[in-house]
Amino acid sequence: MAQEGIYDSTQYQSFSADTDFVPCVDGVASYAPGAKYTFRCSNVDLYDFKSHAELGNSSGRGAGSWGWTSSEGREIVAIGQQDGTAFAEIKNGKLIYLGRLPQGAGADKSMWREIKGYKSYMVIGSEANNHGVQIFDLRKLLDVDPSQPVLFSNEEHLTSNWAEGLPVGRSHNVAVNEEKNYGVATGFSPRNGTLRAGLVFFDLTDPANPKTLGGTGEDGYVHDAQCIVYRGPDTKYQERDICYGYDEDSLTMLVHPQEHAVNLQRWPESTQANA
DSSP states (O other), rough: TTTTTTOOOGGGOOOOOOOOOOBTTTTEEEEESSGGGGGOSSSOOOOOOOTTTTGTSSSOOOOOEEEOOOOOOOOEEEEETEEEEEEEEEEETTTEEEEEEEETTTTOOOOOOOEEEEETEEEEEESSSSOOOEEEEOOOOTTTOSOEEEEEOOTOOSSSSETTTOOTSSOOOOETTTTEEEEEEEESSEEEEEETOOOEEEEESTSSOOEEEEOTTTTEEEEEEEEEOOOOOOOGTTEEEEEEESSSOOOEEOOSSSTTTOSSOOOOGGGGGEE
């Protein structure tokens, strides 16, 4: 597909600035003639389209994205790309490009870049070796003039880069428990390491100084995770800090041993149960 030029995003016609929106009709919305401008839809109209090229990327490839709403109600989205992260504001249904954060100079390129939000910060992981986890404060975007998008710098503009718990600096995904002030990286390398590419936790109480908290690899490689404070019907686990690890062949559930704990000290492997 790459050889056929399908990822060359400069080929795509821009969404007309004069078009308010394209309605969803009979399950499709098209902003220009041709299949590559036609999208399936259901009760959702098409308000805008931006190619990766319009978002500052040359490879035409990307993965995850995440959003944040400022205290003033401004909506910002972070868009994972093969060699960095693009930032745009969503305003009146339009994507307004504000700038991008490249990956660090020593990192390999990787299409897999996953992003989660923590307060005003974006926590950005990647399968690129030597990448680490970038922590970037989206408040830096609030004063950006859209007519002059900013190319941010890892050296000058990152809040921090956490890599202590990642043996080769890569992870498949990241998750965040904003209520308990921590993040977790999953699917890191190598698989035969101490934590077997499972889960490794880092404290986000001070985003400028994230600290490694420990982890578990009892069930091997973890592809994705979700960490929450449980408030469901089972009274035994009310207010407990629980992480779900989505593995290749099972679901791993971890329960923090300290009830009502605000900050993690360690996630003992003995608390793990497999479903």
